Amino acid sequence: MFTARSLASVASYSSASVARQMSSASKKVAVLGAAGGIGQPLSMLLKLSPAIGELACYDIVGTPGVAADLSHIPTRARVSGCLPAAGAWPPRGNEGLGEALTGADVVVIPAGVPRKPGMTRDDLFNTNAGIVKTLIQGVAEFCPEAVIAIISNPVNSTVPIAAEILKQKGVYNPRKLCGVTTFDVIRANTFAAAHMGVDPASVDVTVIGGHAGITILPLYSQLEGFAPSDAEREAITVRTQFGGDEVVQAKAGSGSATLSMAYAGYLFTEKVLQGLNGEKVTQCAYVQSDLTDCKYFASPCEFGPNGVEKVLGYGTLSAYEQAWFDKMIPDLQKQIKKGEDFVNA
Ligand SMILES: NC(=O)C1=CN([C@@H]2O[C@H](COP(=O)(O)OP(=O)(O)OC[C@H]3O[C@@H](n4cnc5c(N)ncnc54)[C@H](O)[C@@H]3O)[C@@H](O)[C@H]2O)C=CC1
Numbered sequence: 001m002f003t004a005r006s007l008a009s010v011a012s013y014s015s016a017s018v019a020r021q022m023s024s025a026s027k028k029v030a031v032l033g034a035a036g037g038i039g040q041p042l043s044m045l046l047k048l049s050p051a052i053g054e055l056a057c058y059d060i061v062g063t064p065g066v067a068a069d070l071s072h073i074p075t076r077a078r079v080s081g082c083l084p085a086a087g088a089w090p091p092r093g094n095e096g097l098g099e100a101l102t103g104a105d106v107v108v109i110p111a112g113v114p115r116k117p118g119m120t121r122d123d124l125f126n127t128n129a130g131i132v133k134t135l136i137q138g139v140a141e142f143c144p145e146a147v148i149a150i151i152s153n154p155v156n157s158t159v160p161i162a163a164e165i166l167k168q169k170g171v172y173n174p175r176k177l178c179g180v181t182t183f184d185v186i187r188a189n190t191f192a193a194a195h196m197g198v199d200p201a202s203v204d205v206t207v208i209g210g211h212a213g214i215t216i217l218p219l220y221s222q223l224e225g226f227a228p229s230d231a232e233r234e235a236i237t238v239r240t241q242f243g244g245d246e247v248v249q250a251k252a253g254s255g256s257a258t259l260s261m262a263y264a265g266y267l268f269t270e271k272v273l274q275g276l277n278g279e280k281v282t283q284c285a286y287v288q289s290d291l292t293d294c295k296y297f298a299s300p301c302e303f304g305p306n307g308v309e310k311v312l313g314y315g316t317l318s319a320y321e322q323a324w325f326d327k328m329i330p331d332l333q334k335q336i337k338k339g340e341d342f343v344n345a
Pocket residue numbers: 032033034035036037038039058059060061110111112113114115124128131134135150151152153154155180181183184211255256257258261
């Protein structure tokens with residue numbers, strides 16, 4: 001799915017590609033939580049994108065510094081740093097969420113607390129639900145037409161929270177609201193490529209479900225040339241489902257994956273922008289869906305000028321994957337309901 005884009009290629013687009021992207025409509029992207037562990041490297045990668053004309057960095061702290069720093073990179077995107085109150089960079093008086101969001105085509109949200117060892121993503125709910133709620137209220141007010149990409153965990157619940165807030169405000173458009181599950185895809189690609197001894201750029205694993213533990217279901221049976229033993233298949237599947245824990249444990253209390261997530265968030269946003277600029281692109285995302293009994297479900301989606309143009313199917317599951325699927329559905333339904341109840345109760 002992400003065959004051509006490596007970090008190296010971010011900085012070395014062919015001149016034809018740059019010319020094509022610069023000639024397409026210039027887009028504004030807002031990053032909410034831009035001073036954080038994910039927010040900073042994500043903002044840097046987005047600053048390198050020729051598709052972006054304006055990059056708004058919003059956080060409750062630190063964005064004047066992040067924006068000033070990024071602004072010295074010689075790429076076309078103008079950068080602004082916004083805080084809830086005065087203190088933005090460049091100094092223009094009282095700035096805020098409204099300034100960051102007004103005119104935004106895409107809003108990427110990595111705001112919120114990360115896990116520590118021993119926690120599940122659901123343990124973040126109490127803190128992050130309120131953060132996402134506030135930020136989405138801002139989106140509803142200042143840029144209701146924007147495509148929203150939610151990174152803040154637990155994604156399985158924060159996306160339903162966002163949907164319910166947008167419904168309350170009368171601006172919900174299921175084509176414009178996505179949970180970012182790209183990290184699961186790039187993890188699956190990384191692990192499968194290592195197993196197969198091939199370049200990860202040549203691997204494209206479909207990952208369906210949600211973004212937490214057993215709700216993450218990589219469909220390795222659909223990957224051509226991948227023939228693990230039963231034990232290997234079990235190990236790589238579970239590693240993909242619980243890859244986040246590996247990083248949380250290695251960081252030993254200082255947070256969860258940030259750099260690789262920034263890369264995943266960048267890949268996701270670039271594809272959304274390609275779609276908005278008229279290309280037909282396919283990537284997995286956690287969106288409103290009729291494919292299963294879950295109201296929201298991650299699967300391949302076609303992106304285009306209106307955001308998610310089509311929720312695509314995910315093909316045939318092996319018996320092994322079907323067993324995981326059956327276990328996943330009640331979990332995912334519970335996490336979706338928890339998000340909806342937070343807003344509606
Ligand atoms: N969807 C995914 O695949 C992944 C999601 N995550 C999630 O992303 C979130 C952020 O992780 P990190 O960047 O590591 O955390 P972090 O703590 O380093 O950064 C979070 C940032 O959010 C900001 N923030 C808090 N409240 C805010 C508000 N009301 N408005 C704007 N900004 C606000 C903080 O000031 C901070 O700068 C976590 O919830 C984490 O679990 C992390 C990795 C992968």
